[in-house]
Amino acid sequence: MDLIHLAASNAYTTPPLWRVLTKAGYFLGLSGAIGATVTYVASVRPALRTPEGPGHDDVNVIRRRTAGYLARAGVVLLIAGYFQLAGRVARAGKGTPFGDALAPGKMWDFLVAPAAKGAWVAQGTIYLVQNLALILAAATLIALFLPQARRHLNALALTALPLTLAVTLIAAVPATAPKDADKVLDLLFGQAHIISGVVWVGGLALLAVLAASRGRLGENAGVLWADLWRRFALVALICVGAVITSGLWMSWKHVGAVSQLWTTTYGLFLLVKVLLVLGMVTAGAVNQFWLMPRVVKARRNDDTASLLHLTLRHFPKVVWGEVALGIAVLAVVPFLAGSARSEAGDPAAVSSGSIFTAGAFLVLTLVASLYVTVRTSDALARRSAPTAA
Template sequence: MPTLLAAVPAAPPLPSPTAATAIAWAAWLTLMGFPGLVAFALVTADPAARRVDEGTRHAVTTRLSRCAVLLAVLAVPAVLADLAQDATTGSRYSAAWHSLYDGTGAGLLAGLEITLVLLGAVLVAPLAVRAAPHRWRRGLLVAGLVAGAAALATTKLPAEATDDLARTCWKTAVWLVHLWFGASWLGGLAGLLVLAVPGVIAPGDRGAFWSAAIRRFSAVAMTGVGAIALSGLFLYWSHVDGPSQLLSTLYGRTLGVKIVLFGALLLLGIANQFWLHPRIEAARAAGDTRPLRTLLLRRFPAVVAVELVLILAILLVAPMLHGSAREQAVQSAAGSTTVHLPDKQAGPLTWVLGSAETLAVLAVLIAGYRVSGRIARRRAEAARRTARPAAGRGARDRPVVSGGTRRSRGSG
């Protein structure tokens, strides 16, 4: 008797937790890296290269665009692999592909995620292959950045309508600030390392370019630190009821690791801002290319590489955060995983404390940027004063050629 029902193919086994974390990490890395690199090219590298010459500007944009396009292309299989982890029947990758634009809210967002990141790659590609006129450079970068930022935004947009629209919009906005500024920090550090590779910028142009680029990136990075810290404080308030839950719950311990990594990253950024950057400014002001080259090609890229590794570690830890410490604490006490808590409600005191935290963070960032700039200017001025007498002595001692015969000044 023929079989009336076709056999449903069994789903392959789910990936191990380690593999699942690696897949999620790859998806976040590529989705955040693409707009981050484009933003770095648009806001930091291109304006700094404009102060040098058109050749440097062209070389810088081309190198960053190639790296950005590569990340955008890699984002497609990474996102599909991440979606495939949720499939329950048949071929997981086939199911992930067919879930795009399948008529559901989640399918629409997943489809837009891949479509937008590919659109961003198409927009930036002419700059990567040097096929776009110079006058299109900034327009293509802006369009690519908008597409990449929109693709990243789809990861946190709600797939279904909710009853509390105002709260949903607020939480979504906080998440987007957290992701967008995190992407700008990640892309900026990666872009600095990419441009520090010998051969991108001519040796004679490095001083002028790096002095401007580092200063501009410092402003972007400090803005990102403030945005990430403030959005992180809100997310901490939403998911954790007090510091004790950082140790008593899995969510809290994982979040604690992320906080420690962020703190280490912040300390390195402070060291850059108040120690390394002023030294680079002073070396350039003194006209001493040897120390400047040593700082840029040894110390500065090494510190930036460590910062980049810390950000990658944060992206590795972040996908492990599921649920909230609040729920896990209640579930542990009740001995059941089915207990769910309603979202926290913000009262007047919460808004007062939140406003105070915001003002405090802004004050610290503005003061830090101004103080570091003052330190850099003082070091540069001191280096100029030291360089002038040395230059004068060198001119007096330099041999003079007269009538084809070399003689010392004052020899008669």
């Protein structure tokens, strides 16, 4: 009977609409800012500087579209950050309506509120520093609307990258010392999950938008895009590994049994999220095992027409599907409030040596599977390549 009462007291509460919109919008803003800057620095910029030397006109087209995308991402980040801060104010204040929380005065009072007893720093101070980093990151990106600033795209992107990462990392700093190692791991895995997720989704969105410029690219642009997709495939693979690893920890913390995935509201939303992520992984596998070997074959055969068709028509179609699934994931995230364990009346999860052993085994298995994925894709590419006469 006590467990029944406990489960009833911890029943799932649907978040208000403003909470759903502000949280989803915030992660959308992070995806645009972090995902685009990481992808440009790790994939686009190196591809534009390859020894093979893509056409000057193609480079200019990609740089212009990237600069425009990053500038718009800065606007979205700034707006999303404002509404996210209003949401924090509404949640912190007792009975503060979201409409009232939008007032700058309310926000300032929240940011300069004194520290709580036992805290090493005021929670508002942490959010103040976070929002200063957000403003600097957004301003750096928005500057790319100016033609003069676009000449310094590389420098501005490299400047914005650590600032955008700081937006989420600073917000995760605890105002009070974590009680145990589990709390520290919660913070670490939580940030790994956020950063890898937004890089994955945001990177895909940037490349899908850039690929839409195919009408302005030359006949040899397929070589550039083959290299671009190859470079991002490694970024995406790392993100997938981080998302799954951190997701396993977080799922164990919030779900006490597999049956809770369909017997609790939290579990149902988590199940939907997992299925959407699996859909993204499946689409990525199509690119890795089916499209990429054909791209390699066309490149080695010097088949310009096929290479252009594969890299700028087939690839983007699958990527747009991944982007749609990624946005759906962001829409589900705000509904993951509470935990399935509390809904079911189960005690909180506590780590142990056996848990860490099982986790290490799962991580090693995941790393091995990702390694096999890369090797298999390379083998398929070699098999599809023509043999020497």
